[in-house]
Each structure stands twice: as structure tokens, then as C-alpha cells.
Amino acid sequence: MSTTETAIASAEAHSAHNYHPLPVVVATADGAWMTDIEGRRYLDMLAGYSALNFGHGNRRLIDAAKAQLERVTLTSRAFHHDRFADFCTQLAELCGMETVLPMNTGAEAVETAVKTARKWGYRVKGVPDGMAKIIVAANNFHGRTTTIISFSTDPEAREDFGPYTPGFEIVPYGDLTALREAMTENTVAVLMEPIQGEAGVLVPPPGYLPGVRALTRERNVLFIADEIQSGLGRTGKTFACEHEGVVPDMYVLGKALGGGVVPVSAVVSSKDVLGVYRPGEHGSTFGGNPLACAVALEVIAMLRTGEFQQRATELGEHLHQELGLLVGGGAVEEVRGRGLWAGVDIAPSRGTGREISEKLMERGVLVKDTHGSTIRIAPPLVISKEDLDWGLEQLRAVLRG
Structure with a gap:
């Protein structure tokens, strides 16, 4: 051989x-x-x-990682470290938002978005406990954890992994009428990729994302944009949502945020949304670690040049x-x-x-x-x-x- x-x-x-x-x-x-x-x-x-x-x-990213490797790589969130505040501040500014919750992988960030939307629904919107619903699109790909595959329509990702997590409703991608009909008083979020990557790089019809944005505002529902694949420059804009002039309530980011060096992901939103968390309710040992923050800060600086x-x-x-x-x-x-x-x-x-x-x-x-x-x-x-x-x-x- x-x-x-x-x-x-x-x-x-x-x-x-x-x-x-x-x-x-x-x-x-x-x-x-x-x-x-x-x-x-x-x-x-x-x-x-x-x-x-x-x-x-990429030389800039490798140099940033090497410099941080010589200083400190991990503290856990038990302590502050000197790269964390800059990372959160600058990523929030890049997104035009206020608050960052860092994680590691894209799937972790999606799980965080799901938990955040439910908690916001109970604490802020007033949905009865255990009744929160999140609407997703058919042919989606948001990761492969047990919760995420529960709302997948891909048999390869879903079969033989039940019982499945309840609380999700699937509607056709690009169909505003179906989205409107699926919304109830217990709907807390709409979670969608602005371009569906794994499905074959599917671009929604013109006006769809603005329509989703209008509907979610009208019904007091969070619009969560999964920009893990589509974000951070891939489509010619920092975020794919920008092509339609749309700003969601929450960005879910990953992949390119780590520059191909380390896994870095984040949920970025407003203080009103991410402010629902209290210490101990969610976290990750490696989320927001010094090495991740150092690399991601260089990614943000590179994106700022356009x-x-x-x-x-x-x-x-x-x-x-x-x-x-x-x-x-x-x-x-x-x-x-x-x-x-x-x-x-x-x-x-x-x-x-x-x-x-x-x-x-x-x-x-x-x-x-x-x-x-x-x-x-x-x-x-x-x-x-x-x-x-x-x-x-x-x-x-x-x-x-």
C-alpha cells in the first residue's frame, strides 16, 4: 500500500x-x-x-496565537483575564450589538441561543413554564447535538438518536405565510440560517429575511440568525443578513471567528436578551479563554478593514x-x-x-x-x-x- x-x-x-x-x-x-x-x-x-x-x-493569526501561547492560554471563567473584555467589546461593536456570550464550537453556540431564547421567553415575554416554542426552517443545519438534531429534517443526522427534544416547529424555508401561521403566543424565537449552507448554499427569495424580521418584531419574537458559516466575510458582507438590510436580535457565530487556529464561537445580542442569565446558569470551561480571545481579536481587526x-x-x-x-x-x-x-x-x-x-x-x-x-x-x-x-x-x- x-x-x-x-x-x-x-x-x-x-x-x-x-x-x-x-x-x-x-x-x-x-x-x-x-x-x-x-x-x-x-x-x-x-x-x-x-x-x-x-x-x-495566516501570519497575523499565527503570530497572535504564538504571542498568547507564551503568556496564558486558559484561566476558565473562574477568573478574569486581560483579553476577555476587549474581545467582548470589539465583537459586540462589529455586530452592532451590546453583549457577547462566548463558547467554543458552533453547535455550543446554537445550544446557547436555544437556552437563551427559552429563558428570555419565560423571564421577559411571560410564556408559561415549559411551553416555549422555537420555529426553525426545513433543511436546516445547526449542528449535531441531541437537541439540535431533534429539529433537523436530514435523516442521516436524525435517525436512531431519539427520543427527541420537544419545543420546535419546522416550517418551509422561504415561506413567510407558513412562518406566520406557525407563530403562537408561546413562540419565543425564529432560528434560521440567512443562507442554508449544508442544504446546498440555498439563498432565500428576495424579501424573505426582511419579512421574517417584520413578523418577529410584530409578534414579540426573537429573530436568531445562525451566521456560523455565512458570517464574517464569506458572502461579501460581514454578515449575510446585511444583503437584505436586516439586523436580527441575535447572531450565532463560529467557524471563521477562530481563524482556523482554535475553535471559537459566540452568541451576540442585546443586554435585554443576554441579561437574563445569572451566574451559574450557563457556561463553558474553555469558552472565552485567553488564547481564543487573542485569535478572535485579530480576526475582528482583519474584518474591520473591509x-x-x-x-x-x-x-x-x-x-x-x-x-x-x-x-x-x-x-x-x-x-x-x-x-x-x-x-x-x-x-x-x-x-x-x-x-x-x-x-x-x-x-x-x-x-x-x-x-x-x-x-x-x-x-x-x-x-x-x-x-x-x-x-x-x-x-x-x-x-x-
Whole structure:
């Protein structure tokens, strides 16, 4: 067996098979490129599902992490540390909000948002105890904890993990009438992705997000925007909600907030909402640790320049123009997305999304499939136009067969 085959066989022998990775074993990475253990280079067109918006080994982020590693990495929230206040203040300012509750992973942040909405519903809105309802969208992806998969419509994520957590109602994504009809006096929140990533980079119809915002205000319901994948520059704006001029009551953030260096997530909202917590009611040993705060502060500083949002806008326009030319020729059925983010539906005659991903891997490009026929394209925002064009040419070559 080759070195790669040996490494993969060892991994499969000693790890749970909860993922089906492409057969590549990465050893090093820089910018938009990764190199495997045999020295082959690959263009990363996935960016860790947007966790690597700023590329692999970004010097500013690595330097920030190294500097903090020499000082202090963890205190737990039992004590204050000297990076925490700046992190909370600057992230709140970036979001145009007041208060931050830091966690580690995206799923933790979503769980925090769910708990917050329920507590707000009981303490502020006056919903009877145990009756709070949260409305979510079909085809959502918010994580894989037991509570979150309870309101998933994806059989792979949901089956065999019951009993399921009650308190959620699922409505079709993009349907304001269904959302309005689902709301009751016990509805405390609407939790949605402004662009559904795992579902295939689904962009809602124009006016939908403003409609959600209007309905939630009218009914005294929190609008929670899960911007874990869509936020922090990916779509050409700091937040995807900005494309529709919408400001939610709460942002749920993760992935790119840690700069591809450490897991960092957060819930950001108003004092009226996050002020429902009292000491001891929620927390995380590693949430808001010094190392996480140091890296995230550098991420925030980079986003404040607007450079990465501009790159996502300009390169995204080019990406979608080029991908759009593939539609109608028998190989690609539809292209969706915004900014440097696209879902490409492959015609069944050309193969499954997995098969196309494997063929692209053979040509030195790494993407990933979802829902059978779709591949997702989400390169680091630091990718050059030349590299992006090269990756697109490999896609065209694969589709030509």
C-alpha cells in the first residue's frame, strides 16, 4: 500500500466512521493550498466549511496565537483575564450589538441561543413554564447535538438518536405565510440560517429575511440568525443578513471567528436578551479563554478593514459568472450562492457529488459534496484570482469527462 493508503487504513481501523472524508491525507497547508503526506499539492476550495476564511497559516493569526501561547492560554471563567473584555467589546461593536456570550464550537453556540431564547421567553415575554416554542426552517443545519438534531429534517443526522427534544416547529424555508401561521403566543424565537449552507448554499427569495424580521418584531419574537458559516466575510458582507438590510436580535457565530487556529464561537445580542442569565446558569470551561480571545481579536481587526469582504464580493462575482456559464449545457443543473460561496447541482448523467469531488481531488482540487448531487465551493477569501480560475478550469475538465 502507498503511504496515503496506509494512513487512511490506520485511521479507519481506529476511529469511529462518523465522517466519509475524501482519500487525501493533509500534512501541511499555506494560504489556499494544502500538501499531502506524499508531497502532492491541492487547492482548497472548501476552507473548512468557512472556518478558514483567512486561509491556512495566516501570519497575523499565527503570530497572535504564538504571542498568547507564551503568556496564558486558559484561566476558565473562574477568573478574569486581560483579553476577555476587549474581545467582548470589539465583537459586540462589529455586530452592532451590546453583549457577547462566548463558547467554543458552533453547535455550543446554537445550544446557547436555544437556552437563551427559552429563558428570555419565560423571564421577559411571560410564556408559561415549559411551553416555549422555537420555529426553525426545513433543511436546516445547526449542528449535531441531541437537541439540535431533534429539529433537523436530514435523516442521516436524525435517525436512531431519539427520543427527541420537544419545543420546535419546522416550517418551509422561504415561506413567510407558513412562518406566520406557525407563530403562537408561546413562540419565543425564529432560528434560521440567512443562507442554508449544508442544504446546498440555498439563498432565500428576495424579501424573505426582511419579512421574517417584520413578523418577529410584530409578534414579540426573537429573530436568531445562525451566521456560523455565512458570517464574517464569506458572502461579501460581514454578515449575510446585511444583503437584505436586516439586523436580527441575535447572531450565532463560529467557524471563521477562530481563524482556523482554535475553535471559537459566540452568541451576540442585546443586554435585554443576554441579561437574563445569572451566574451559574450557563457556561463553558474553555469558552472565552485567553488564547481564543487573542485569535478572535485579530480576526475582528482583519474584518474591520473591509478587505476580505471586498475580496469575497469581487471574486464572488467572478466565481458566479463562470459557474453560471456551466448551467444549461447538460452538466450543471443549477448554481446558487452569494459572495465566494456556491452550491453547484451536478446533472445525474455526470455523476454524483461525491464522484465529482473525487475526480476533482485527482486533479488537485478539494471540494465536498452534500445531499447527493451538490458540490459546495467555498475557497479561503485570500485565494488569488489565478488560483480560482485554475480550480474552475479543473471543474470544467471533470464535467467534460
